[in-house]
Amino acid sequence: MQRRQIITDSLTQSVLAAGEGPLVLLIHGFPELSISWRAQIKALAEAGYRAVAPDMRGYGAAVKPERTEDHTILHLVGDMADLVRALGERSCVVVGHDWGSAVAWHCALMRPDVFTAVAGLSVPFQPRRAKGPPVAAMRAIAERAGTGDLYITRFQDADAHVPFDADPETALRKMFWAYDGATPADQRHTGFLQPGQSMIDGISDAATLPPWMSADHFAEYVEAFRASGFRGPLDWYRCLDVNWSLTAWLQDRTIDAPSLFMIGEHDPVRHYAGRHEKAQADWLTDMRGMIEVPGAGHWLQQERPGAVNDALLAFLADAGPAA
Incomplete structure (x- = not known):
């Protein structure tokens, strides 16, 4: 497992990476870092995949833009698309946790040509609300x-x-x-x-x-x-309302790539995002699974690395490129 600095068009990205084979991009949430994915990087690399987890924009060793408005969903998806290109790849499977799930869902929503399958942990896809910010x-x-x-x-x-x-x-x-x-x-x-x-x-x-x-x-x-x-x-x-104003072109658009959603049984996020969890099948048209992990809370890939690794490897075998 190696730490690398990847220079892309918009910033220098610090990534934790291992393995060779089809690319799997792992996106962390708040307040996390690329190190949140160590168990998954190891398991994916051993299974024949190239696993890469970046420190996201504003986090860790990544370059930190000074302006609030430089942290929109367009910037975050753009960073990931740019990282795929900088790694010498044309496509990948994208996996996210927490805020990283929101980025992963939007990667598949905005650039399905690059992000050919998507898995979200702990935070369901939340479609744009037509009635306002x-x-x-x-x-x-x-x-x-x-x-x-x-x-x-x-x-x-x-x-x-x-x-x-x-x-x-x-x-x-x-x-x-x-x-x-x-x-x-x-x-x-x-x-x-x-x-x-x-x-x-x-x-x-x-x-x-x-x-x-x-x-x-x-x-x-x-x-x-x-x-x-x-x-x-x-x-x-702080960019949530700005994101809403920037994404009218995505209104009512579904995610059609193969998808997987996982959540912990006791995840507190369900208190305020549960209604979206119940509607995932309406927006993920090729959902290959919705998994509730017994006893787990929010930090799913760190609390239950074995369950997450098994689910991701099964999902990749079913929907992703062959290892």
Whole structure:
């Protein structure tokens, strides 16, 4: 497994890669890095695939654009298409987790010629809402439910990253703990915040590392986020309404490539994205599977690497290029 710097048209991308064969691109989410995919890189390489996981725009060792508006879904999909070309390939299978799932779904939606099959972990495909931008709709849903504010809308604030940057170690420990399947159900984060509360303040100070997270692995995350900060990752959220304005041309378009969706039984994301999970068959016209992993939370590929590896290899054997 090697760390490489890949120079593309728009930025220098840092990738973790191993293996030879058909390309499988692995896209991480928030607050993660390419190292989130180590178990999958190893399994895919051993099975005869070329597995590549980048540090995404604004994260880790990747070059960090200064402007918020340089983190739109068009930039993120463009980065992945450009990476495929820079790796000397014309097509690949794309796999995403969390925010990386949203990028992976849109890779298959926008460039089906490049991304010939797609798997999403933990976050279902969410089609463009014809009635208007998403942030106001999220606020309205929370207000009607009387549940406070959804963290996604709180992330729209220009200073929302400040509590994370002030203490990356605490922020990361709390995030990994609050969305993990092994955490007691009444301590997992629902995604909703009380008025004036930051996401970090809304998680217990008693949070510990989840069972699958070693101290050394956690230290890698802390070091990376101390160096790079959280502003860039939160800029992805701040572009949600801009993304809506840029994607009218995708309205009502389906994903027709072979697809797979996986989610943990106890994933807190289901509190606020579950309705989309139930409608996946309406939008994924060649869905080869929808898998619920028993006992798992949000960090699916790290919590249950064996189950994820088995599912991905079966999906590739069924829908992807031969290893």
